[in-house]
Amino acid sequence: MIIKQISVFLENRPGTLAEVLGVLGEHDINLRAMAVADTADFGILRLVVNEPDKVERVLKGANFAVKTTPVLAMKVTDHPGGLLAEIKKLTASGINIEYVYAFATATSDEARVVLKVDDLNKAEQVLRSEAPAASDVGDGPNFYW
């Protein structure tokens, strides 16, 4: 399914990540997933949170450059080759993956993967039609998508 990801620009200086997390903590935001892409000069923090609209608002209010991007979220079975099977479907459909990050949850036998792809809707269709069981994500109590 398609979810909202929050990206935040991080300057290359000590403490910028802590500043973002501080703002989120103050507003009772829970993080579901995060990844940092870094270059020599700056970083981009990508977040999956419970209340994306609120997060965008409060971070902008705190003078961060913020962008909400639709990304693809999917569950994969937590065993060897689980992710590969899904990625192969996207590849077979000619979908290009721009970045991906994954996380596992303690209580589940499934891992969660966030993907940014060039053709979001097509990717979602591909995953839905070919493997509804694996990618049709429900609103589990521990999840924010």
Add this chain to the structure above:
Amino acid sequence: MFWNKPMETMGRGEMTNLQSLRLHDTVERIYRQVPYYRNKLQALGLLPEDIAGIEDVGKLPFITKQEMRDNYPYGLFAVPLTEIVRVHASSGTTGKPTVVGYTKRDIGIWSEVMARALTYAGASKHSCIQVAYGYGLFTGGLGVHYGAEMIGASVIPVSSGNTARQIMLMKDFGTTVLACTPSYALYIAETMREMGLEPGDLTLKAGIFGAEPWSERMRQEIEDRLAIKALDIYGLSEIIGPGVANECACQDGLHISEDHFFPEIINPLTGEALPDGEKGELVLTTITKEGMPMVRYRTRDLTVLNRSICDCGRTLARMGKVLGRTDDMLIIRGVNVFPSQVESVLLGLGETSPHYQLIVDREDNLDTLTVLVEVTEEMFSDEVRRLEKLEYKIKEALASVLQVTAKVRLVGPKYIERSEGKAKRVIDNRKI
């Protein structure tokens, strides 16, 4: 050593007469041939005959760099283009450079004053002069080149950059005089040390360094590290290029070639003339130039004038080392940079914020410019390559307008301190 002893040692009275004749002639020419100047004089009710001699120079209006831009590109030329044999330009604040044109005779004047500069430094036809100033629209390289050819020296026109090769040539060709910016001279010294070379491995005797401000401390360092005599040279393309004023071996001020360029020091706020010895803005009038005469050009450089006779025997007035600027112009690796140029580049790209800051540092004796640019919502992306592409785009655009490479650092919104009054656009960490 003198290059043109009669001019260099002319008595004050005789010099004043010469300047008077030449100023009157210049005013006649600009009144007749440059509508812009004529309008300026007419607005003040001035006719050429009102300027009988140099004592009347104060009646004439000033001209500024902005007016040069307003007349871009050829509006201030006093001869038809058929008589112009060379055009030079310095980078402009709004993307348009300021343009200067030379007649054949002007190139001769330039060669003459540069020949003086080199002779003051002890150069002669026996010298091997390495020109490590940039060649091109910038006047540094070609100016020194002409002077060096005029004195009959062997000229090595390496231009700037490629330091290791620069040093190899110096060593192999037996260079005796080096001409470049003072910061580049120090960088060369640094590189030599890294290459395991001692000053004794080279045959360098003197260096002519200019195009950027430098201190006595820096002179000491260059002289120690390269084991040479380091002399200052002053010039600006608006007037002719390098060679307007040059230091002699006494290293006590730069002799202005007064027979071609008439100097005044004014209070930059009121425009009033200041007596010799008082610090103020240098105003120069070209009194022989044909292509583009400049009458009372405000250089924005702060210095002092000294008309006493120098120990070297020259009577030419001396200006002190440039002590600063009256505007926000920065000189980075010899190139003029205005913060407003950066602003126009950023605004021109259409996706960046007008909040920026220039950080100037001197690393390994080379000036570095870092431009901080605030990331706005419009330009921010969750993809690294898009931001990197933007960074690259800003860098390329800056390089093409500034003529000097700048690092670009993206910073978060509101990172740059907001000011109530004039924004603090520049942080200059150089210790000159």
